[in-house]
Amino acid sequence: MFSRAHKALVALFFFHAPFGQCRVNTIIRDVAIIGGGASGTFSAVRLRDEGKSVVLIEKENILGGHVNTYQDPVTGTTVDYGVEIFHDMQIVKDYFNRLNVSWAIEVLxxxxxxxxxxxxxxxxxxxxxxxxxxxxxxxxxxxxxxxxxxxxxxxxxxxxxxxxxxxxxxxxxxxxxxxxxxxxxxxxxxxxxxxxxxxxxxxxxxxxxxxxxxxxxGFLVTTSSDNYEIYDHATKLLGSDVLLSSRVVSTQYRGDHGVELDIETPTGTQVVIAKKLLIAIPQKLNNMNRFALDTREANVFREFGNxxxxxxxxxxxxxxxxxxxxxxxxxxxxxxxxxxxxxxxxxxxxxxxxxxxxxxxxxxxxxxxxxxxxxxxxxxxxxxxxxxxxxxxxxxxxxxHTPFELTVSRDKIANGFYKDFYSLQGHRNTWYTGAALHTQDSSLIWNFTESYVLPELLK
Ligand SMILES: Cc1cc2nc3c(=O)[nH]c(=O)nc-3n(C[C@H](O)[C@H](O)[C@H](O)COP(=O)(O)OP(=O)(O)OC[C@H]3O[C@@H](n4cnc5c(N)ncnc54)[C@H](O)[C@@H]3O)c2cc1C
The missing domain is CATH 3.90.660 (Polyamine Oxidase; Chain A, domain 2)
Structure with missing residues (x-):
């Protein structure tokens, strides 16, 4: 059996190897993103636009997270019964314009x-x-x-x-x-x-x-009343950089040289090797245990209730x-x-x-x-x-939509929980975004991601 250190070297080799020399079923990217909801999809689009190669790994068969749109088969009318509204913020307008999603401001x-x-x-x-x-x-x-x-x-x-x-x-x-x-x-x-x-x-x-x-x-809304349009357009834009119905089954390496993950996909297991990892799923311990957590990480994630x-x-x-x-x-x-x-x-x-x-x-x-x-x-x-x-x-x-709001106890807040959580950014070449780092609000999460997370991933 190869040792972990050996695997790290193999991973390092892959970063410099021409694609033709890689193992079959190996995906090599600048950034691997886990979770194709609001924050993960936004990150994938923005990083690609800034010239980074990405792979976006989502467990469901569509992107969008808490966005749920139902279309009436008889009339074609659509109803958003998940995410409905966004903020009148420039970052939201830019994102929607990028995805060719038309929007309007509406006073509810x-x-x-x-x-x-x-x-x-x-x-x-x-x-x-x-x-x-x-x-x-x-x-x-x-x-x-x-x-x-x-x-x-x-x-x-x-x-x-x-x-x-x-x-x-x-x-x-x-x-x-x-x-x-x-x-x-x-x-x-x-x-x-x-x-x-x-x-x-x-x-x-x-x-x-x-x-x-x-x-x-007023809030910003999609003029189609079909918020899935955002994710439909993102899926088309990202193309084969999206792996749907896929999850991380194990982490072979996560450290100074990047990350190596085994991914279960509908077409079999794939290996993802990336320089950086962005985790955009609810960071509860039971959702994080495939990432070979160290004690410092586990001690943060175990605190979340929902x-x-x-x-x-x-x-x-x-x-x-x-x-x-x-x-x-x-x-x-x-x-x-x-x-x-x-x-x-x-x-x-x-x-x-x-x-x-x-x-x-x-x-x-x-x-x-x-x-x-x-x-x-x-x-x-x-x-x-x-x-x-x-x-x-x-x-x-x-x-x-469970687990929804991720919270910790008053004592933990008082004793610096959020400093500890944020201090994990970049630890073992891994970054985090999503609601647990800010709040349950797509627009504000996009703003947080753009301001505090993407600059680190673009370095
Ligand atoms: C009913 C409802 C209505 C809402 N209405 C609004 C609204 O009107 N406006 C607004 O701004 N916000 C609204 N929100 C909140 C908003 O949806 C969230 O703030 C936002 O989706 C959080 O983004 P996120 O990226 O953290 O998580 P999510 O959007 O939940 O994305 C996480 C993604 O990770 C995937 N995932 C989870 N575990 C794994 C795994 N192990 N491997 C791979 N993928 C995984 C999930 O399937 C999901 O796609 C609403 C939420 C709900 C539930």
Missing amino acids: GPRSSAPDYLDGNTGQTVKYKAPNPVAGLIAYAEQLSKYLNIGLGFFLPDPVPDDFLLPFGQFLAKYPDIGNATYTIFSYGQGLGNFLDQPTLYVFKNFGLDIIQGISS SGYYTSLVRNTGLPANFTSYSVSPDTPYNIPRLPGVYDVVPTAIHGVFDVKYGSPHSVPDGFVRKQILSYIKKLQANGFAENVSGDPEFVAFKS
Whole structure:
């Protein structure tokens, strides 16, 4: 058997070998990118445009990560039931222009002028009157404005401010002027799990000044209402540099000379040898264990917990075409609904098809969520919201987005977790990007990647 050191030398040789001399099934690139969601696809396109050779390895059979677009087979109408909106930022416009994706700025109105506020578990009406959030949002923005750097990444003051560590419910008790904006912040921050228990830092990151700006002056949307277009065009542009339905099965070498990875693909095992590695998948320990982690790396990744976030399209509900419900709880602070449970049921552009979102503080099995969603629709029918029920509700589409929000404990935040995480950039010729390094927001992640990650990969 060859030793690891010998393999490293072989890898080094490959970097200088003309392609014809390489092993069959060996892919040699400047940068290997793992994960073809928002951050990985953006990185692949940008690095290629800057003259680097890349390979993008994605476990699913399409690129796009949390982007889910359903096309109605009868009318051709498309519905985005995953990622919907982007920020009015130059980097987003440049990226979309590069991919030939047409965009517009749209001020989002309320989805319904008279939504039903229902208990997200029982489907019963809750006496709830949505407060005007404006004064609360201004008070919230005042607090956020003290920490502009966190809009760019996890660039935390040292020491970490106590307010960042307070559970968000306690932060609201400390700054009662924000109270009326709580449900608005919650509804944009779907997927955060137990929202009032999360350290305020994560709420600040999730609902930052860019979101407040977007609410007032508009978000960027694709004019086709088909966000998959971004990834369809990227897939075509990247061509054979994309390996779909593929994953790393083992890491032969990762260090000063680059990386050597064994990749399982639909056509068999391939070896990828690259000068640099960019990891753009959720960096949870169980998703990282094929990368031959050292203790320093494992000690960072093992700290992540996660929430669960699920999205679906349901038809045959019997609900009126414009039925819209938002979940609230009759007896929790600020009426924030208890999870696991349904977030909301909203109509889509396809007649009779409703978008139903579901959240949990932790991962739960897909089968459980599917049952819960269908049983919730039946509760709505039993509670008299349906007009004409015939047959059972059924899924047009369902997607688990678990693991979603990656978070660590308050103690870990206070003790420098994000410094330790960021200090891994470049360690063993490996870099990281994606939501765990910033927040669940494609536009902001692209900005982070462009500003702080790509310059290192372009050296
Ligand atoms: C329902 C929903 C709605 C959202 N709406 C918006 C929105 O409107 N606007 C917005 O800006 N953001 C939105 N987000 C958040 C946004 O999608 C994320 O912030 C963004 O996708 C994160 O990018 P990422 O590259 O970190 O991860 P992802 O986009 O999740 O990409 C990770 C990729 O890695 C792949 N992968 C995972 N493990 C492996 C592995 N072992 N090997 C190979 N590949 C792997 C995954 O399949 C995925 O394609 C939404 C998210 C969800 C779930």
